[in-house]
Amino acid sequence: MGIEIDDDPLAPPPACPPIIGDAAPNFRARTTMGARTLASYRGRWLVFFSHPADFTPVCTSEFVAFANAYDDFRNIDCDLLALSVDSLSSHLAWKHSIEQRFGVRVPFPIVEDPAMGIARAYGMLPAGSTSSATVRTTFVIDPEGIVRALIAYPLTVGRSIAEILRLVQALQACDASDVSTPEGWRPGDQVLVNPPLTSDEIAQPGAVGQDWYYRLGSL
Numbered sequence: 001m002g003i004e005i006d007d008d009p010l011a012p013p014p015a016c017p018p019i020i021g022d023a024a025p026n027f028r029a030r031t032t033m034g035a036r037t038l039a040s041y042r043g044r045w046l047v048f049f050s051h052p053a054d055f056t057p058v059c060t061s062e063f064v065a066f067a068n069a070y071d072d073f074r075n076i077d078c079d080l081l082a083l084s085v086d087s088l089s090s091h092l093a094w095k096h097s098i099e100q101r102f103g104v105r106v107p108f109p110i111v112e113d114p115a116m117g118i119a120r121a122y123g124m125l126p127a128g129s130t131s132s133a134t135v136r137t138t139f140v141i142d143p144e145g146i147v148r149a150l151i152a153y154p155l156t157v158g159r160s161i162a163e164i165l166r167l168v169q170a171l172q173a174c175d176a177s178d179v180s181t182p183e184g185w186r187p188g189d190q191v192l193v194n195p196p197l198t199s200d201e202i203a204q205p206g207a208v209g210q211d212w213y214y215r216l217g218s219l
Contacts, residue, residue, distance in 0.1 A: 017123020020148060024048070024141045025121040031109035032091050036081070039145070045078035045168055046141040049159070050124055052132040054086040054094035058158045060102075065161040067104045078168050080108035085119060085132040088112040124152075140168055142175075177219050190216040 018024055028037045038048075049066075051059040066080055073080055084091060091110040099105050111118065116132060119125050124135045138159060140149040148171050153159055170181040173191065180192040195213050196202050202212040210216060 017121075018139075018147045018150075020150065022147050024139065024145055024147050025118075026145075027118050027121065029111050029113065029118065030088050031081075031111045032088065032095055032106075033109040036109055036111065038141075041079055041081070041141070042145055043143050045076070045143060045172070046081060047073065047078060047138065047164060047168065048081045048083070048141055049138040049164075050119060050122075050135045051082065051084040052135040052155065054084050054090045055097070058155065059084075060094075060098060062159050062161065063098055063106055064102050064104050065159075066108070067098075067106050069161050069165060070107045072165055073168070076165075076169060076172065081111065082108060083111040083113055083118060083135075085113045085116050085135055087114050138164060140164075140171065142171070173219060179217070179219070182216070190218055193217040 024038055026038045028035060038046075049062075051062075053059070063082070066082075070080065084094075086094075091112060095106045095110065113119055116125060116135070119132065119135045122137065122139065124137050125132070136153040136155065138151045138153070139147055142148045149167055151159075151164075166186060169187050170185055173185075173187070174180060177191070178194065180194075182190075182192055185191065193215050195215075196204070204212075
């Protein structure tokens, strides 16, 4: 089975890469755990993260960390899906190496993308690029299939898996309670309540260190 974008193998990639608020491009492709479509993850949060090649040291460290945090993501109804531009056989060999050398089983699928069709559809590659060096993006996709956050990393700097988990938790909290989260927010911390919309509300005193536009509250 080849890679299919938007369920149509002849469909051209989107004219513009997805940004926050856009629908994530659907695809169907082979993975280390059988065929997967992006649409099959509807109803759950998804962290979709990419790599430029298998058997690279930075990416290996990330795979180990994602595997160790797998249950933490599952506990907040969030799945993990990896992508590398290498072939399925290469993915399987890399996965086996990680299990043998690090004692860590990779419990999430790894999508093959040798023609870089998915990477292009997601805007990970500049137009006309033949190098996969920029395929280092993380997408947070919500249960409706909408891109809610994206972060691009250089080849030399590993992701913080704890930060990606925190990001998903913050997005979930904002959706559930119509609030915002301040810098470094973690579950259990205070949140930012929405600013007032009337003059009377603005006149109400806030706590020390707060003002009408910056007020903290609890979920």
